Amino acid sequence: MSHEKLFTRLKWTSFTHSCIYAALLVCAFAAGKPEPATFVLGLTHGILWIVMSLVCIACVRLRILPLRLAAAVAVLGGIGPFFGSFEFEREQRRRDGTGDRADPTVGITAKPCESQVKHPPHDSLRPPAALE
Numbered sequence: 001m002s003h004e005k006l007f008t009r010l011k012w013t014s015f016t017h018s019c020i021y022a023a024l025l026v027c028a029f030a031a032g033k034p035e036p037a038t039f040v041l042g043l044t045h046g047i048l049w050i051v052m053s054l055v056c057i058a059c060v061r062l063r064i065l066p067l068r069l070a071a072a073v074a075v076l077g078g079i080g081p082f083f084g085s086f087e088f089e090r091e092q093r094r095r096d097g098t099g100d101r102a103d104p105t106v107g108i109t110a111k112p113c114e115s116q117v118k119h120p121p122h123d124s125l126r127p128p129a130a131l132e
Contacts, residue, residue, distance in 0.1 A: 004065045006039075010055065010065070011088040014073065017048045017081040049077050052084065066091065 026043035027034060053074035059065040069091050073084035 004066060006059070007091075010052070010059070011085075011092060013052060014081065014085045014088050015047070017052060017077070018085045021045050037099070042054050045081070046107065049081065052077060052081075056084075 024038065027038045027041055031037075033121055040085055053070075056065055056070040056073045060070045062068050069084070069087040072087040073081075076083035
């Protein structure tokens with residue numbers, strides 16, 4: 001599976017997780033804790049949080065996701081998966097190059113001009129000629 005396809009699937013799974021969590025909050029606080037709906041939504045939230053955390057940590061190791069996004073999912077996702085969904089959207093904008101409209105430098109990548117890069121005149125790992 002390609003990196004972009006995996007990223008997109010994780011992003012939509014995060015949005016689904018946020019919707020399930022919102023439904024859990026509504027059931028638990030506004031609807032008077034109806035059973036078994038509260039139990040099912042709570043169990044689904046817990047399982048999704050564990051699975052998303054493990055997958056995001058693995059994706060950081062494979063350099064598919066940035067550490068900030070994985071931390072939002074793994075650390076903050078247990079108390080509010082909205083943080084992870086926000087970070088997925090932020091990362092998607094960064095990858096698309098649209099970025100934050102308030103910051104004009106977001107999405108711009110600077111590449112050094114190879115002709116202007118100065119290389120040392122000698123190999124720094126070799127000892128001076130007097131010591132050879």
